[in-house]
Amino acid sequence: MDEKLKGKLDRLFDEGLIAKADDVLLREVTADPEASTYLEQLKLLQTTLADPPPVEVPGMFRANVISHLPRRRKLPAKATIWHDLVMPLYIGVILVISFIFRDWLGITALMEWTANALSSSGNLGGGMEIAFMVISSVGILIAAWAIVAGFFGIRSRRITR
Amino acid sequence: MKDLRDDELVRRAATGDDRKAFAELVDRHKEGVFALLYRLLGRSGEVEDVAQNVFIAAYRGLPAFKGKAKFSTWIYRIAYNQAVTAIRRIASRRSRELQEPERDGEGQRQKEWSDPKGPAQEQGALAGQVWTAVEKLPTSLRAVVELHYGRGFNYPEIAEVLSLPLGTVKTHLHRARAQLRKFLTGGDIEVGKA
Numbered sequence: 001m002d003e004k005l006k007g008k009l010d011r012l013f014d015e016g017l018i019a020k021a022d023d024v025l026l027r028e029v030t031a032d033p034e035a036s037t038y039l040e041q042l043k044l045l046q047t048t049l050a051d052p053p054p055v056e057v058p059g060m061f062r063a064n065v066i067s068h069l070p071r072r073r074k075l076p077a078k079a080t081i082w083h084d085l086v087m088p089l090y091i092g093v094i095l096v097i098s099f100i101f102r103d104w105l106g107i108t109a110l111m112e113w114t115a116n117a118l119s120s121s122g123n124l125g126g127g128m129e130i131a132f133m134v135i136s137s138v139g140i141l142i143a144a145w146a147i148v149a150g151f152f153g154i155r156s157r158r159i160t161r
Numbered sequence: 162m163k164d165l166r167d168d169e170l171v172r173r174a175a176t177g178d179d180r181k182a183f184a185e186l187v188d189r190h191k192e193g194v195f196a197l198l199y200r201l202l203g204r205s206g207e208v209e210d211v212a213q214n215v216f217i218a219a220y221r222g223l224p225a226f227k228g229k230a231k232f233s234t235w236i237y238r239i240a241y242n243q244a245v246t247a248i249r250r251i252a253s254r255r256s257r258e259l260q261e262p263e264r265d266g267e268g269q270r271q272k273e274w275s276d277p278k279g280p281a282q283e284q285g286a287l288a289g290q291v292w293t294a295v296e297k298l299p300t301s302l303r304a305v306v307e308l309h310y311g312r313g314f315n316y317p318e319i320a321e322v323l324s325l326p327l328g329t330v331k332t333h334l335h336r337a338r339a340q341l342r343k344f345l346t347g348g349d350i351e352v353g354k355a
Contacts, residue, residue, distance in 0.1 A: 014338055041345045048291040049310040049341075055196045058209055062187050065216045066180055 001034040009035070013042045092143030095135060167232040175223035183223075187216055190233060193312055194240045200307040201244040201300055202251075211247045215240045230321055237312070237322045241304055248300060294344040295337075301325075302337040309334060 005028055012018045012025075021029070021039070029035045058064075102108045162170070162185040173182035194215055198208045218239050226235060295306055301323070308314040308322060320330045 010339075010342065013342070014335065038346065042342070044287060045291060045341055045345055048288040049295075049306070051288075052196065052307075052311045053288075053292060055192050055199060057191050057195050061191055061209065061212070062184055065187050065213055066184050068213060068217055069180065069183070069220050070217070 001032060001038060005029065005032065005035050006038065009039055009042060013046060016046065018042045018046045088142050088145060092140070095138070095142070099135065168228060171223060171226060171228065171232050174220070175226065183220055186219075186232065186236075190236050191216075193233065194236060196311050197237060197240050197304070197307050198244055200295070200303050200311070201241070202247060203296060207247050207251065211243050212240070215243050218243065231318075234314075234318055234321050237308065237314075238324070241323060244304075245300065291341065291345075294341055298337055298340060302333050302340070305330060305333040306337050 008025060009018070009021075009029070012021055018039070029039050098105060162181055165173075165182075165185070167186065167189070170182040170186050173179040174186065191212070194212050195208065198211055198215075202208050202211065215236065219236055222239070226232075295303060298306065304323060305319055308319045314322065316327055316330050316334075319325075319334075320327045323330065325333075
C-alpha cells in the first residue's frame with residue numbers, strides 16, 4: 001500500500017473521521033485493494049472502539065458501598081447548642097448563683113481579703129464594690145452573649161443544613 | 162434525587178450525612194468506574210473490591226472536594242489511582258505465588274487472571290479481538306483509550322483524570338491507535354507495563 005495514502009487514512013482515523021473520507025480519497029483507496037481492506041479495518045476499529053462492551057455491575061453494589069461508608073461526625077445540633085448557648089449560659093448562671101450566695105460560699109470573705117490586699121487606702125467597702133461590679137457585669141455580658149450567639153448560631157446552621 | 166445535578170448531590174453528601182445523595186452519585190457513576198477498572202485490571206476478581214474502595218475514598222474526600230473539577234473527573238481520577246495501586250499489589254502477590262509451591266485454589270486464581278473471560282469475548286469475533294488487543298496495551302494507554310472512547314472524555318479531561326500534561330495524553334492516544342492499527346494489520350501489540 002502507498003505510504004502516503006496509508007498516512008492519510010491513519011490521520012483520518014486519529015481524528016475520528018474515518019467514516020467520512022471524501023470522494024477523492026475514496027477513489028484513491030478503491031484503486032488499491034490493500035488500501036480498501038485497510039480502510040475497512042480502520043472503520044471496524046473505529047466502530048468497535050466507539051461501542052465498548054457492556055459492563056456488568058453487581059446488583060448489590062450500591063447497597064454494599066452505602067453499608068461500608070464511614071460515619072461522618074455531625075457537628076450541628078447538640079454540639080452547636082452546647083458551644084453557642086448552654087456553656088456560656090451555664091457560666092453566667094454559676095456567676096449569678098455565686099453572687100447571690102456569696103456569703104454562704106465564702107466568696108465575700110475571699111473578696112474582702114482580695115479587696116483589702118488591693119486597696120491602698122484600706123477602705124474595704126470601695127474595693128469590694130468594684131470587685132462585685134466587675135464580676136456581675138462580666139456575668140451579665142456572658143449571659144447576653146450566650147443568648148445572642150446561641151440564637152444566631154442555631155439559625156445560621158439551620159439555614160446551611 | 163434523580164433530577165438533581167451532580168454538584169448539588171455532592172454538596173448534600175459533603176455538608177451533611179446525606180447518604181441518599183451519595184447513593185445517587187454511586188448509581189450515576191458506578192458503570193463508568195467499573196468500565197475503567199475492568200479495562201485496567203481485567204477480569205482479576207479484584208474489580209468489585211477496588212470499585213467499592215473508590216467510592217468509599219470519594220465519600221471520605223467529599224468535604225475536601227472543592228468542586229473545581231467535575232465530580233465524574235474526580236471519581237475517575239480516584240479510580241485510576243486505586244487501580245494502579247491494585248495492579249502493583251496483584252503483581253507483587255503473583256511474584257510471591259510464583260516463588261511458593263502452588264497450593265489449592267491458587268492455580269485457579271492465576272488462571273482467571275491470565276485467561277480472561279469477559280464481555281470482550283462474547284461480542285463479535287473481530288470486535289472481541291480488538292478489545293483483547295486493547296487489554297494488551299500498557300496501563301496508561303488502556304486508561305486513555307477507555308476514557309476517550311468508552312467515557313467520551315476530551316483531551317483536557319483525560320489530562321485531569323490521569324494528572325498528565327495535555328501533550329502526553331495526545332501522545333498516549335496516538336500510540337494506542339498506532340498499536341491497534343498495527344494489530345489489525347497482523348502485527349503484534351507491544352505489551353508494556355507502564
